[in-house]
Amino acid sequence: MAFVHANSLRFHVQRLPAAVPDRQDLPDGTEGTGRADQPVVVFLHGLVVDNLSSFYCPLALPTARAGHEAVLYDLRGHGRTERPATGYDSRTAVRDLLALLGALGLGRRRVHLVGNSHGGTLALHAALARPDLVAGLTLLEPPLSGAWVENMVDTLSAAALSLEGSPVPAELLGLRLRKAAHLTAIADELLNRTSLIDDIAASRTFTPADYARLRCPLLIVCGEHSELVPGAQELARHATQASTTLRILPGLGHDVLKESGGALREAVLAHLEATAAVTAARAGALVP
Known part of the structure; x- marks a missing residue:
């Protein structure tokens, strides 16, 4: 590494x-x-x-x-x-x-x-x-x-809503599923705390x-x-x-x-x- x-x-x-x-x-x-x-x-x-x-x-x-x-x-x-x-x-x-x-x-x-x-x-x-x-x-x-961009923005936006304030990462850690918990936490941060969705939506085809x-x-x-x-x-x-x-x-x-x-x-x-x-x-x- x-x-x-x-x-x-x-x-x-x-x-x-x-x-x-x-x-x-x-x-x-x-x-x-x-x-x-x-x-x-x-x-x-x-x-x-x-x-x-x-x-x-x-x-x-x-x-x-x-x-x-x-x-x-x-x-x-x-x-x-x-x-x-x-x-x-x-x-x-x-x-x-x-x-x-x-x-x-x-x-x-x-x-x-x-x-x-x-x-x-x-x-x-x-x-x-x-x-x-x-x-x-x-x-x-x-x-x-362009259709893919629209579909991806919709999918990411729905995922962002489902992850906002979700207890899933903590529950996965409780089950000792550390990798899944880590990936879920990264997804939450990317979708809800960065400009990623807006940047994808504005992308040029x-x-x-x-x-x-x-x-x-x-x-x-x-x-x-x-x-x-x-x-x-x-x-x-x-x-x-x-x-x-x-x-x-x-x-x-x-x-x-x-x-x-x-x-x-x-x-x-x-x-x-x-x-x-x-x-x-x-x-x-x-x-x-």
Whole structure:
């Protein structure tokens, strides 16, 4: 565990160095090179009850074992990161990311962003704001439509009302369910004592013109039964300047990160290798 100060906040960060890959862990036809010039893989988790731990075993450890340096962190207000009253909009999230990379000494390295759910929208915002920095994108169940924003604001508002003054955290502690009590207390603080709901409500939705600006390799993964599939299809349809792959995993809904197992891991590792190869080729082309 490590804490890093960036953009006036203390962030909880986990950094996994690239390991010599075990060839048996890799998809067929891929290689984990561990090159110093390949992108650092940065993981961005979802909203409220999520944190960096959701990525650790399913994707982050396999990523490091495949020869890619990995960085995981709890977003502003989530997990063990500080919880200020404001700053839960996408622009501040991108500033947090850039400041954190600088504090870690990675400001000159390109990154491959892996975002789950709301983390996927933040990754997309970062790629549009800093195309020079983002070498690749992996978006897992990204919520991209205005309808999702409206539904999420309604859901979060209802949850905020149910948690306000609720005895549930204390009851969970009484039952020695400390993890559940801790997550519930964090949710209460985020929803009732910060600007998170208002910031989500005011968030700008993406347009086809935004998608057309993307140039980096892009992997989008959705569950077959997810309501977010149409938005993912629209992104794939308009991101014509990017090398785009849309994977629909059969039998799954929104929670592909927890439920998909090896299929997701293999798709992500293959995409990371392809992005690293493209980045290395472009860097080589720039060398006189």
